[in-house]
Amino acid sequence: MVMMAGVWMMGWMWIWPVFIVAGLLLIGFVVVRLVPGGLTYPTPPRSVGSAARRILYERSARGEFDEDEYRRRRGLWP
Template identity: 45%
Template sequence: MMGNGWGAGMGWMWVLWPLVIIATVAVVALLVRSGADRSRPPAPVDQPPAHEADEPTAAAGQPAARRILDERYARGEIDEEDYRARRRRLEEPDA
């Protein structure tokens, strides 16, 4: 008898246990990583970051509203007709 069957299966244990440990570490790392992403609130899509919203002009000298309008047009969120109408409205003097 060969040790009641223990000798044939021990070779696989040297392969199995490192795989179990690697898989456990990978799962823990993924859980920690996904938990860190959920702890931050999502940024609003249509609003600039808070530090830019407080400034009356953007870095290029354009009003913040005009810069946002230009970005939305560039991304294809609004068509040319809508862009031009909104741009005219922004350029009108306040009554």
């Protein structure tokens, strides 16, 4: 009877490493989420240009005016 209990218990020995790894992953996830600035992506460097040109581009990207109006406002067309 003692032998059977030992063999049966060895069959469940794999579960403890799984619990430990899962616990470490959970702790790591919680720490990363709680740290300010965690998982942020670097912002691209600011392009050379004025703030007005950036605002003009953003408004054009939102669809406030078409490409012809964008070019006119940038001064590319007379």
